[in-house]
Amino acid sequence: MTGLRERRERTLGPYAPLFYDRPLELVGGDGVWLTDVAGGRYLDAYNNVPHVGHAHPRVVEAIARQAATLNLHTRYLNDRVVDYAERLLATFDAPLDRVVFTNSGSESNDLALRIAAQHTSSEGVLVSDFSYHGHTRALAAATTGLRTREGLGPHVRTLRVPDLDGADRGHDEATVLAVALDEARAAIDSLRQEGHGLSALLFDSLFSTEGLNRVPAGYVAGLAALVRGAGGLVVGDEVQSGFGRTGTAFWGYQNHGVVPDLVTMGKPMGNGHPVGGVALSAALLDEFGPRNMYFNTFGGNPVSAAAGLAVLDVLRDEDLVERARATGVVVRRGLERLVAAHERLGPVKGTGLFFGVEILDRPRNDPRARPDPASTRRVVEALRARHVLVSRIGREDSVLKMRPPMPFGPREAELLLDELAEILDARPFGRCPLRSGA
Numbered sequence: 224m225t226g227l228r229e230r231r232e233r234t235l236g237p238y239a240p241l242f243y244d245r246p247l248e249l250v251g252g253d254g255v256w257l258t259d260v261a262g263g264r265y266l267d268a269y270n271n272v273p274h275v276g277h278a279h280p281r282v283v284e285a286i287a288r289q290a291a292t293l294n295l296h297t298r299y300l301n302d303r304v305v306d307y308a309e310r311l312l313a314t315f316d317a318p319l320d321r322v323v324f325t326n327s328g329s330e331s332n333d334l335a336l337r338i339a340a341q342h343t344s345s346e347g348v349l350v351s352d353f354s355y356h357g358h359t360r361a362l363a364a365a366t367t368g369l370r371t372r373e374g375l376g377p378h379v380r381t382l383r384v385p386d387l388d389g390a391d392r393g394h395d396e397a398t399v400l401a402v403a404l405d406e407a408r409a410a411i412d413s414l415r416q417e418g419h420g421l422s423a424l425l426f427d428s429l430f431s432t433e434g435l436n437r438v439p440a441g442y443v444a445g446l447a448a449l450v451r452g453a454g455g456l457v458v459g460d461e462v463q464s465g466f467g468r469t470g471t472a473f474w475g476y477q478n479h480g481v482v483p484d485l486v487t488m489g490k491p492m493g494n495g496h497p498v499g500g501v502a503l504s505a506a507l508l509d510e511f512g513p514r515n516m517y518f519n520t521f522g523g524n525p526v527s528a529a530a531g532l533a534v535l536d537v538l539r540d541e542d543l544v545e546r547a548r549a550t551g552v553v554v555r556r557g558l559e560r561l562v563a564a565h566e567r568l569g570p571v572k573g574t575g576l577f578f579g580v581e582i583l584d585r586p587r588n589d590p591r592a593r594p595d596p597a598s599t600r601r602v603v604e605a606l607r608a609r610h611v612l613v614s615r616i617g618r619e620d621s622v623l624k625m626r627p628p629m630p631f632g633p634r635e636a637e638l639l640l641d642e643l644a645e646i647l648d649a650r651p652f653g654r655c656p657l658r659s660g661a
């Protein structure tokens with residue numbers, strides 16, 4: 224154990240998670256590269272918080288300049304804050320024309336649930352059965368992807384999110400859709416019968432924690448129609464999928480042809496500076512505002528607004544959403560080549576700059592094939608040893624997770640793919656080698 228790790232455990236306790244068997248001590252970042260304390264360089268194929276790249280000079284300068292001018296709480300008029308609200312709202316679809324700023328994704332989702340409860344006079348919440356939406360008490364009671372003391376609240380019902388590239392592979396898409404929507408109907412009925420009513424559906428439009436599920440066409444729209452039919456609101460959690468991550472749209476919900484009633488934001492919004500927000504319609508805010516004093520000391524302060532504005536500027540000026548789409552095509556093609564060569568890899572999942580590939584314990588065509596988290600873990604560690612950073616997601620932690628900063632380009636994509644290919648070729652994982660026929 225290094226001295227720093229010991230000191231960390233003695234102060235932060237042993238429960239604050241760290242990546243890797245040999246945790247990294249990083250001291251610098253630029254673009255899609257990170258530098259460790261020994262001067263080693265790492266290709267970052269994991270981090271989405273530094274959305275427009277580590278230490279992007281325009282974001283750094285905007286933060287520094289505003290911090291050197293004025294930063295304080297949010298109860299004074301400030302043109303930068305209003306400029307940011309206007310610029311951000313211009314990216315949304317009607318009727319989302321108001322934004323409430325917060326400091327994190329958790330705060331945003333917590334507030335969205337409060338607004339939904341106010342609107343519906345109900346508490347019932349629908350979430351997926353393997354999801355993460357934040358760390359407040361209300362969200363801990365609605366979180367299914369992590370262990371919490373609260374456990375699921377009596378007002379929460381969970382839905383199994385279908386996956387045409389996972390558990391539902393090979394099944395008829397229309398049938399998978401019908402079964403999933405029946406399950407949602409039953410969950411809404413059960414909330415009604417037990418007196419909770421329906422307040423909100425809370426979902427991540429990329430189903431990232433779930434493992435980047437490929438849902439049947441019309442699934443999210445179908446869920447939204449059921450929820451609205453029962454008087455509930457639709458909350459789109461764009462903490463992972465927002466700000467162009469999918470390459471095909473600025474907001475993940477746009478890929479599903481649904482405009483949520485509330486959209487929650489966090490992680491990439493300030494490129495590492497803590498800022499979040501909830502976008503909603505004036506009508507909804509006008510219901511909530513007069514009955515609830517909502518004051519957020521730090522949420523959307525002038526420095527946060529400067530960071531957020533700079534992120535929007537860089538996304539536009541460097542055409543990063545299109546770049547994510549184009550690089551995503553390169554990554555997908557490369558991963559598909561790897562899948563063709565290695566029969567223990569599942570189908571390629573994801574879009575834009577968020578990809579997943581599941582590792583299985585047997586050839587994928589063997590009906591007994593199961594997720595193999597131990598092998599996935601070994602690949603993540605082997606990539607780290609080769610200075611490429613990725614992670615794992617999914618119910619079984621068996622899906623390799625690749626989600627780099629947005630400037631990740633074709634050259635970096637080839638680097639990632641080459642390293643991954645060498646690892647998969649070189650090492651026999653578990654009971655059978657990854658390479659078909661090897």
Ligand code: PMP
Binds near residue numbers: 326356357358463
């Ligand atoms: N929603 C989603 C989909 C997330 O992935 C996360 C964080 N991983 C959150 C909400 C919570 O955001 P924060 O950690 O900023 O509170």
